[in-house]
Amino acid sequence: MCAVSSFSMEHMLNELEAGGISCLRREEQGGMALLLADGASEREAVLKTLSRLKKAGCRVLVAVLGEEKYDNRFIWQMLLEGASDVWMWDELSGAVDMLKLQLGRWQTVERIFRSPKVQHNLIGQSEVWMAKIRQIVEIACYSQSAILIQGESGTGKELVARLIHSLDTRPDKDELVLVDCTTIVPELSGSEFFGHEKGAFTNAISTREGAFALANRGTLFLDEVGELPMPLQAELLRVIQEGTYKRVGSNQWRETRFRLVCATNRDLQAEIEAGNFRMDLYYRLANWVVHLPSLARRREDIPLLIAHFW
Known part of the structure; x- marks a missing residue:
């Protein structure tokens, strides 16, 4: 598994759409965080990343992509550790549009929250x-x-x-x-x-x-x-x-x-x-x-x- 790295959320979604992400990645932006993982990502690394994002005050959307899945017990662990939501897809088809829609909704909520x-x-x-x-x-x-x-x-x-x-x-x-x-x-x-x-x-x-x-x-x-x-x-x-x-x-x-x-x-x-x-x-x-x-x-x-x- 590669190390966690940070870069533009839009760029990450574009890279995801092109099928270029196969390891644990995160991006923080405006009080939100998108955490991408495949089912093979080490669970301890996922939980540590979630813990850091939670301490930073981020609202975290976890997207798990690929055929290998996390079980319900680990999904529950992610939610307890700070994930606001966990989504899973077998294929990329439709995933990027859904992620953009949800993150856009969160941005609107955050803007109103700070008004x-x-x-x-x-x-x-x-x-x-x-x-x-x-x-x-x-x-x-x-x-x-x-x-x-x-x-x-x-x-x-x-x-x-x-x-x-x-x-x-x-x-x-x-x-x-x-x-x-x-x-x-x-x-x-x-x-x-x-x-x-x-x-x-x-x-x-x-x-x-x-x-x-x-x-x-x-x-x-x-x-x-x-x-x-x-x-x-x-x-x-x-x-x-x-x-x-x-x-x-x-x-x-x-x-x-x-x-x-x-x-x-x-x-x-x-x-x-x-x-x-x-x-x-x-x-x-x-x-x-x-x-x-x-x-x-x-x-x-x-x-x-x-x-x-x-």
Whole structure:
């Protein structure tokens, strides 16, 4: 095996396309690294290279090319050692285009991550927090699917929801609407979400828009979604599926389209097993799941958080 060498990432991809790489090679560029190997590359050298790149703060894409493959156990070792992703191909056909596409996506994410919009809202510098924010930036920029944020109280779930909304690229994007599910009174939950017509019930002295109407073309953030009562879970599921709702006291269907972001400090899988949360709703909410690190894993961020909030 030849020694690891460094040169232009574009040149390396061009050389790869011409079939000229048959040993371990790497290139670092703008916080990213591409590591090319064949299945015959010494495993210890691969892991050492990954370790160096991780310490340098690089996001590493590993491409394994050729008929000889690494087994799943070693792939897992590479991921633990710092690889962000591991791809394998038998042949070069299509590999270069896919690598260029993925690296281009990472470059876009890195540019947005380093933008003032993101940096001014990080409130933390720990490695685990920065890595998590990069993940969130990538999800927010490349998908409109529902996102479930899981984490202990005080880990920044609302901060992340606001960041996701700010990164939404829809040209007609509207407001972020926040609903704290711990404060919903069951008797008034219909009005909170659906709105109501004047005279629909006692004290309904005027027509009121609910969260579904206010979040139309925007983002609906349900904080502590695990607190929703079962009847309301069923109603929320129908609105997510159909994109329509009726105000309380009305027979008219109205349309709504919103990005859904939910947060919880509960284990919703355990709540499903206990019969407290609907499985079908969970899979509608959790197209993407983001697990925020606890403050115990972000000790160096605590002074920054104290200065920001107090």
